[in-house]
Amino acid sequence: MSAPVRKAVIPAAGFGTRFLPVTKSVAKEMLPIVDKPAIQYVVEEAVAAGIEDILIISARGKDSIADHFDRHIELEVFLEGKGKLAEAREVRALGELADVTVIRQGEALGLGHAVGMARNHVGHEPFVVMLGDDLMHERAGVLRGMIEAYEARDASVVAFMEVARSEISAYGCASATPIDGESRLVRLEGLVEKPPADRAPSNLAVMGRYLFTPEIFDEIAKTQPGAGGEIQLTDAITALIGYQAVYGYTFSDGRYDAGKKLDFVRATIELALERDDLGPGLRDYLRDLVGRDFETGAI
Numbered sequence: 001m002s003a004p005v006r007k008a009v010i011p012a013a014g015f016g017t018r019f020l021p022v023t024k025s026v027a028k029e030m031l032p033i034v035d036k037p038a039i040q041y042v043v044e045e046a047v048a049a050g051i052e053d054i055l056i057i058s059a060r061g062k063d064s065i066a067d068h069f070d071r072h073i074e075l076e077v078f079l080e081g082k083g084k085l086a087e088a089r090e091v092r093a094l095g096e097l098a099d100v101t102v103i104r105q106g107e108a109l110g111l112g113h114a115v116g117m118a119r120n121h122v123g124h125e126p127f128v129v130m131l132g133d134d135l136m137h138e139r140a141g142v143l144r145g146m147i148e149a150y151e152a153r154d155a156s157v158v159a160f161m162e163v164a165r166s167e168i169s170a171y172g173c174a175s176a177t178p179i180d181g182e183s184r185l186v187r188l189e190g191l192v193e194k195p196p197a198d199r200a201p202s203n204l205a206v207m208g209r210y211l212f213t214p215e216i217f218d219e220i221a222k223t224q225p226g227a228g229g230e231i232q233l234t235d236a237i238t239a240l241i242g243y244q245a246v247y248g249y250t251f252s253d254g255r256y257d258a259g260k261k262l263d264f265v266r267a268t269i270e271l272a273l274e275r276d277d278l279g280p281g282l283r284d285y286l287r288d289l290v291g292r293d294f295e296t297g298a299i
């Protein structure tokens, strides 16, 4: 029987250069999508999949991430004193959402290095890696699907989204073979980093969810700096594929890259549309907006 997946690692130590200037002083994982910071959606996704031990890899200047998942007794008492009991409960629940530990990556040496820092905390058990700015909609059920695949195969599983051929050159791309009787699972043969569209082995792009057996730590420890001078997680996965079955979990929709400006705006609009308190008003506004003439600039 496979060991249970109890722990998640959320790397959130990058500089967020695609989201400057705000990321000069605000962690991109703390940018609000509607009224929650992006990383809260990720932690809630982990908890919804049954994971309650979460290690966040943070960095200098990003202490607000740790504050957000800590209790804030003063605020709770203040809200209670004002009779704002629902708000007080919400603030308290956030501090008790999961068992969150935060450590710092002193130098941004790459995603592989950030994950490698989790070795002592994770120990010898399977774990998931969830990128702190990559949001997965609940309806996609990605993490749960990956955990089920791991339980069935007792092997590492990497998430891949089907993207348009023209977009694949922006991602890590899977070289994979289908498995009889499986609609979502493929057997990973290799990973190609950012291939030109005409040479891409598939349209499956690596997304920010990974489930690893603990052997990945040995591979990360052996990984030398690669693309961009960083210790790349994809290089460690490629090494793992050399001696262990690794599977790809494929899905086609429901992901937002909150570290990218356009996707961030899309996430804000789509998630607000789903809310009972904001959806109706926003729908009216959008209907009115699309009726306007953008060409003349008269909006």
Ligand code: UTP
Residues within 6 Å of the ligand: 011, 012, 013, 014, 015, 016, 017, 018, 019, 057, 105, 107, 108, 109, 110, 111, 113, 114, 131, 132, 133, 259
């Ligand atoms: P990105 O490639 O998105 O880098 O990292 P970034 O710095 O966060 O953002 P851009 O591309 O410059 O805008 C992928 C994930 O790996 C984490 C990031 O926080 C992000 O979740 N990461 C990356 C680390 O934790 N440490 C690193 O050294 C590098």
